[in-house]
Amino acid sequence: EVQLVESGGGLVKPGGSLRLSCAASGFIFSNAWMSWVRQAPGKGLEWVGLIKSKAAGGTTDYAAPVKGRFTISRDDSKNTVYLQMNSLKTEDTAVYYCTADVPELGHGEFDYWGQGTLVTVSS
Amino acid sequence: EVVLTQSPGTLSLSPGERATLSCRASQSVSSSLLTWYQQKPGQAPRLLIYGASSRATGIPDRFSGSASGTDFTLTISRLEPEDFAVYYCQLYGSSWTFGQGTRVEIK
Numbered sequence: 001e002v003q004l005v006e007s008g009g010g011l012v013k014p015g016g017s018l019r020l021s022c023a024a025s026g027f028i029f030s031n032a033w034m035s036w037v038r039q040a041p042g043k044g045l046e047w048v049g050l051i052k053s054k055a056a057g058g059t060t061d062y063a064a065p066v067k068g069r070f071t072i073s074r075d076d077s078k079n080t081v082y083l084q085m086n087s088l089k090t091e092d093t094a095v096y097y098c099t100a101d102v103p104e105l106g107h108g109e110f111d112y113w114g115q116g117t118l119v120t121v122s123s
Numbered sequence: 124e125v126v127l128t129q130s131p132g133t134l135s136l137s138p139g140e141r142a143t144l145s146c147r148a149s150q151s152v153s154s155s156l157l158t159w160y161q162q163k164p165g166q167a168p169r170l171l172i173y174g175a176s177s178r179a180t181g182i183p184d185r186f187s188g189s190a191s192g193t194d195f196t197l198t199i200s201r202l203e204p205e206d207f208a209v210y211y212c213q214l215y216g217s218s219w220t221f222g223q224g225t226r227v228e229i230k
Contacts (some may be wrong), residue, residue, distance in 0.1 A: 035167075035206065045160075045168065045211055047219035063218065099168055105173050107217025109158035111168040 002026035002112045004098045009117030012088055020083040022098030022114055029079040031056065033101040035110060036083045037074065038094035038119075048096070051081065053103075063076070066092075088121045095119075125149050127212055129222035135230040142199040144225045153230060154190035156215040159197045160223075163208045169212075188192035202227070 008020040009091040027064060033056065036048040050073045058121070060072050071084040095118050099110035126149040136142055146157070154175040160168040170179040171187035184189055185200040199206055207229050212222040 001159045045213075045221045046164075047221065048221070061218070104178075105177075106155070108156045108219075109170060109173045109213065110160070110168075111170055111173075111179075115167065116167055 002030070002100070004114035005012055005070045006096065006098050006114045006117040008035075009096065009119045011120045011122065013123050014088060014090055014092060016088050017084070018088065018119060019085070020096055020098075020117060020119070022083075024079045024081070024098075024100060027100065027102055027112070031103055033107055034074060034081040035099045035101065036081075037097045037113075038092075038111065039097070039116075040091075040094040043094075046094075048083070050101075052057040056107075077110045084085055086100070088119075090121050091122045093119060115117055124218060125152055125214055125216050127214055127220055127222035129210075129212060129225045131225060133228060134224045135228050136202055137230045138202050138204055140202050142197075142202055142206070142227055144197040144199075144210055144227070146195040146197070146222050148193040148195070148214065148218055151193060152216060153216055154195070157184075157188075157195050157216075158189065158213045159188055160211045160213065161206075161208050162211065163205075168211065199227075204229075 003025045005023045035050040061117045069087045076079045095116040098114040100112040127145045130145045157175040161174040162168040175190040176188045209224045
């Protein structure tokens, strides 16, 4: 059974930092492209960023609103992906979902989702 | 950047009825890169349809997807009570883009 378990969410002041973790199991993590997708309260889904598998170059890509502030990394030995969030703004308040894109279906979609972790940026 | 526009915003239907949801891309895109998700209240989204028309594992065959040019359609042939939810389309192009969602509610 595939599991993605996020942790690290919470309340942080504007300008602060937070690191989210996502522990994966049930699939070959090293082959997966891992993304973070967020959802502000009552709003739709917004892709945040991605890290490709090492076989695909291990490169990262970010949505414009977070570029330069957020960093995604992965530790294939721990089956874990991270989202380091710096210079947080109130508009970053959202549930953050960890997602996995496995090669069996091709690439480009979010095959598996975690349950999400809430990040609240407020003074 | 490609923009995905979903319509209608809300669809009010009764169980047993047919639901037709639209997702239009602002420019020509490969249909193999269009995906549909379902999200129920308080839950994470789940993959429904990938490659515009392929059902994900475990998805009932009342769900189907199709493509015609820049227009993509998700059809639920006969709505079951558990199908009332929000549906999002998503595209993998130069970036990863979501539509704004269509809510299917009980009439």
